[in-house]
Amino acid sequence: MFYREAGQFKTSYKADQALMPILQDRVGLLVILAIAFVVIPVFANDFFLTSIMIPFLVFSLAAIGLNVLTGFCGQLSLGTGAFMGVGAYAAYKLTTIFPDANVIVMVLLSGVFSAAIGAIFGLPSLRIKGLYLAVTTLAAQFFLEWCFIRIGWLYNYNASGAIEIPHREAFGLVVSGAEATPIVRYFIVLCITAGIAFLMANVLRGRIGRSWMMIRDMDIAAELMGIRPLQTKLLAFAVSSYICGVAGAMMVFFWLNAAEPSSYSIALSFQILFMVILGGLGSLGGAFMGAAFIWILPVFLKFIPGTIGIDVAAETVEHVTFMIVGALIIFFLIVEPHGFARLWQIAKQKLRVWPFPY
Amino acid sequence: MNAFATEMSAEPASVAEAVPREELLRVDNVSLSFGGVKAITDISFDILKGEIRAIIGPNGAGKTSMLNVINGFYHPQQGTITWQGKERRKMKPYEAASQGIARTFQNVALFKGMTTLDNIMSGRSLKMHRNFFWQLIWRGPAEREEIEHRKKVEEIIDFLEIQAIRKTPVGRLPYGLQKRVELGRALAMEPDLLLLDEPMAGMNLEEKEDMSRFIIDVNQEFGTTIALIEHDMGVVMDLSDRVVVLDYGKKIADGPPEDVQANQNVIDAYLGVSH
Numbered sequence: 001m002f003y004r005e006a007g008q009f010k011t012s013y014k015a016d017q018a019l020m021p022i023l024q025d026r027v028g029l030l031v032i033l034a035i036a037f038v039v040i041p042v043f044a045n046d047f048f049l050t051s052i053m054i055p056f057l058v059f060s061l062a063a064i065g066l067n068v069l070t071g072f073c074g075q076l077s078l079g080t081g082a083f084m085g086v087g088a089y090a091a092y093k094l095t096t097i098f099p100d101a102n103v104i105v106m107v108l109l110s111g112v113f114s115a116a117i118g119a120i121f122g123l124p125s126l127r128i129k130g131l132y133l134a135v136t137t138l139a140a141q142f143f144l145e146w147c148f149i150r151i152g153w154l155y156n157y158n159a160s161g162a163i164e165i166p167h168r169e170a171f172g173l174v175v176s177g178a179e180a181t182p183i184v185r186y187f188i189v190l191c192i193t194a195g196i197a198f199l200m201a202n203v204l205r206g207r208i209g210r211s212w213m214m215i216r217d218m219d220i221a222a223e224l225m226g227i228r229p230l231q232t233k234l235l236a237f238a239v240s241s242y243i244c245g246v247a248g249a250m251m252v253f254f255w256l257n258a259a260e261p262s263s264y265s266i267a268l269s270f271q272i273l274f275m276v277i278l279g280g281l282g283s284l285g286g287a288f289m290g291a292a293f294i295w296i297l298p299v300f301l302k303f304i305p306g307t308i309g310i311d312v313a314a315e316t317v318e319h320v321t322f323m324i325v326g327a328l329i330i331f332f333l334i335v336e337p338h339g340f341a342r343l344w345q346i347a348k349q350k351l352r353v354w355p356f357p358y
Numbered sequence: 359m360n361a362f363a364t365e366m367s368a369e370p371a372s373v374a375e376a377v378p379r380e381e382l383l384r385v386d387n388v389s390l391s392f393g394g395v396k397a398i399t400d401i402s403f404d405i406l407k408g409e410i411r412a413i414i415g416p417n418g419a420g421k422t423s424m425l426n427v428i429n430g431f432y433h434p435q436q437g438t439i440t441w442q443g444k445e446r447r448k449m450k451p452y453e454a455a456s457q458g459i460a461r462t463f464q465n466v467a468l469f470k471g472m473t474t475l476d477n478i479m480s481g482r483s484l485k486m487h488r489n490f491f492w493q494l495i496w497r498g499p500a501e502r503e504e505i506e507h508r509k510k511v512e513e514i515i516d517f518l519e520i521q522a523i524r525k526t527p528v529g530r531l532p533y534g535l536q537k538r539v540e541l542g543r544a545l546a547m548e549p550d551l552l553l554l555d556e557p558m559a560g561m562n563l564e565e566k567e568d569m570s571r572f573i574i575d576v577n578q579e580f581g582t583t584i585a586l587i588e589h590d591m592g593v594v595m596d597l598s599d600r601v602v603v604l605d606y607g608k609k610i611a612d613g614p615p616e617d618v619q620a621n622q623n624v625i626d627a628y629l630g631v632s633h
Contacts, residue, residue: 013508014501202496206504207486209493210472214480217469224429225547226455226484235490282471 003351019201036190041183049182050255056295057186057193058251063275063287064197065243070273071281072204073236074216075125079118079137080272082144083241084248085264086114089154091249092163095176096156103168103176104188107253111245117144118241125233129219141266148261162260165253176253185254192250196243201284203239212236213282244272278329280341289340293332298325379406381443382551382583383428388437390423397423398434399607405551410577411585412598412615416627419604421587422464425553428585429461430454442550456484460549462540464556464587470529474539477528478514481546482507514542518572534565541572545580552576554586558593566590570597595619603627 003024010016020026040053066080091110095103121140125133148154155163167177174180175188203209211232214222223229252259271294279290301321305312312320336343383405390398398420405411413421426432428439430451439446441457460481469477486507492500515521518538523531528539537557544552557573558566570593576582588594594601595615603611603618605627611618618624 013505013512017504017508199494202500203490203493206493206496206500207483207488208490210476210480211483213472213476214469214483217471218467220431220451221463221467221469222480223451224431224455224461225481225543226452228452 002354003348005352017205019205033194036194041186046182049186052296052299054182054186054189054255055251056291057189058247058255059272059275059295060288060291061193061196061250062244062247062272063279063291064200064284065240065247066272066276067279067281067284067287068200068204068212068243069236069240070276071283071286072209072216073212073233073240074219075122075233075236076130076134077137077240078134078266078269078273079121079140079144080244081264081266081268082141083114083118083244084251084268084272085144085148085261086117086241087111087245087248088252088259088264089148089163090114090245091253092165093154093156095166095168099166099168102170103253104170104192107249108192108246110249111242114245114248115238115242118244119234119238122234122237125237126230138266141269145261145265148264160260162258163252164258176257178257180254189250189254192246196246197284200239200243204284208235216282274329278332278339280339283339283341285344286339286341289344293328293340294325297328298322301325379408381405381440382407383442384440385424385428386438386440388427388434388439390420390427390432390434396607398427398604400437401604401607401609402437403602403609403612405583405585406600407583408577408581409583409599410573410597411583412594412601413585413587413604414589414591414594414601415604418606420607421604422555423607424604425461425555425585425587428454428551429459429553455547458547458550459553460544460547460551461553462537462544462555462557464559466533466536466540468528468536468540468543471527473525473527474520474531474542475511475515475524477539478511478542478546479507481543482511484547511546514545517545517575518542534561534568537561537565537569538572541569541576545576545582548580550583552582552584554584554588556587556589558588558590566593573597 003022005022005024008021008023010021015021020029040049044053062080062084065083066077069075069077087107087110090113091103091107094106094110095101098106117140121137124136128136149161155161158164165176167179168175173184175184204212211222211227212235214225214227215229215232215236219229222232248264252263256263275290275294276287277290278293279288280286298321301324302317305317332340332343336346381404384402385404386402388398388401389396401420401424413424415421423432427434430449430453433448469480472480486503488500488503492498515524518541520535520538520542523535523539528536531539541554541557544554554573557569561569573584573586574597577584586594586598598615600613601611601615601618602609603621603624605623610623610627611621613621
């Protein structure tokens with residue numbers, strides 16, 4: 001009833017294959033964009049921007065990156081954290097070598113380095129699949145983490161072993177370093193994330209997106225239909241690592257201000273992987289939903305005891321939050337193994353026929 | 359009426375006599391073994407342009423291995439394959455696709471997570487060339503290319519009468535329709551040679567009749583050469599122009615359906631004799 005496409009006729013293939021053929025979806029997206037670009041900047045305080053929205057968007061972008069590889073091309077990867085790290089260190093090196101260049105351009109450029117490294121570590125994917133491939137990407141994770149610790153050149157031989165983001169200005173505003181305001185950071189992160197998400201939506205609906213899904217669903221049939229497995233998989237690795245690299249660079253430039261090798265550890269890889277699985281493999285919207293669930297929910301849960309006036313120790317809150325989130329992950333995976341994206345589809349179907357059951 | 363009938367039945371024969379059909383593919387003395395197991399031993403046959411060629415034989419006779427050799431998935435240890443007059447070198451499976459060989463599979467090998475439309479569009483992959491950066495932008499060349507190929511795909515959808523399931527994920531379709539979508543996907547490649555591995559397996563009579571009609575139409579309307587493996591002898595004898603019979607990896611008969619039917623070796627292979 002609320003979500004009925006009746007009467008929306010398509011008279012051209014162009015209209016039929018639009019990203020959102022149904023009017024209600026387009027309106028919904030506009031509402032979300034309006035909230036993100038207007039409502040949140042006007043009403044949100046610094047805490048909400050810095051602790052919730054910026055990390056949420058950074059993780060969403062990383063989840064999109066991993067989703068390209070795992071959800072769309074079917075190649076399981078546990079190296080996401082390291083590829084994000086490559087982006088962060090590359091952006092740091094670039095901005096210290098070229099201090100006058102626009103730091104946003106440097107962040108976008110840093111993804112190229114992680115794309116190259118991702119493609120190299122994607123080479124084994126021609127021979128091995130599934131969990132075995134995951135183990136080789138695990139090797140990437142440990143090797144790159146070792147590089148971040150041992151190769152002093154990467155962090156400019158800083159005594160602390162961490163990278164500290166210098167003060168940089170662009171378009172007359174302070175965009176990175178400790179003095180950058182949350183609202184500026186938020187707009188940069190939002191624009192980059194939304195932009196890349198839109199570009200990926202384009203790629204995924206066309207020939208290249210289809211070739212990735214062909215490899216995912218039936219690699220032998222794909223090959224017999226003329227898809228070159230190595231090129232296709234390496235492109236997926238490169239694109240995925242590019243996006244992850246940009247997300248990693250944004251993470252340190254516009255959120256944390258400083259990062260050490262442990263920021264990009266295996267724990268981060270798993271966190272992103274859970275976002276992708278929980279959000280729904282093979283869905284861009286799912287990446288946002290998964291990131292929201294894993295990042296925003298714990299932040300809110302931590303505030304519940306304080307707001308309702310129960311006096312609990314901070315550690316207890318932390319532990320209980322872990323337990324609740326863990327239980328919810330298990331609950332949602334039992335209810336719908338295909339993630340929030342599928343739940344949302346089911347909900348849309350129900351809205352379509354409401355108030356009738358079918 | 360009678361005269362019309364004779365004229366109709368006489369016509370294809372006279373055409374065939376007038377223009378000797380060109381050879382599309384020729385297999386010479388091909389042998390294939392996996393370790394100690396000989397799947398195919400010294401088989402030779404040819405496929406002529408525009409014909410329907412059946413490959414039959416009991417289970418394990420090497421029929422599917424033969425198809426896999428033809429589309430480059432297996433490399434025979436001995437023998438040569440001549441494709442459109444040129445001897446073919448050892449090659450990767452994706453090269454066979456670009457040379458114009460398409461196939462369907464015995465166990466439906468559709469892309470389960472994709473819709474019918476996307477599955478058939480995937481058959482156009484080799485004919486689409488817009489690179490990554492055009493795809494990123496989408497507006498303009500990439501979109502125009504997509505629409506152009508969508509038109510071709512819609513023609514195939516019309517031909518196979520699957521308009522209603524255009525946007526349905528193929529995993530949800532019944533088996534008979536999946537087989538039809540798979541045929542559509544192969545047709546979207548506009549192949550010169552179409553290999554069908556048991557197109558009627560597991561179908562009921564009505565679905566078999568539909569599928570037979572599609573195969574004949576593909577052959578006659580698009581002029582596609584077809585090589586098919588099938589166990590339903592009625593279908594094989596009605597559809598095919600020539601039949602090659604394999605048993606234990608060896609060729610035991612080759613010729614028009616009626617000759618093959620009468621061949622003692624074939625009868626023995628199917629009914630079984632004490633060796």
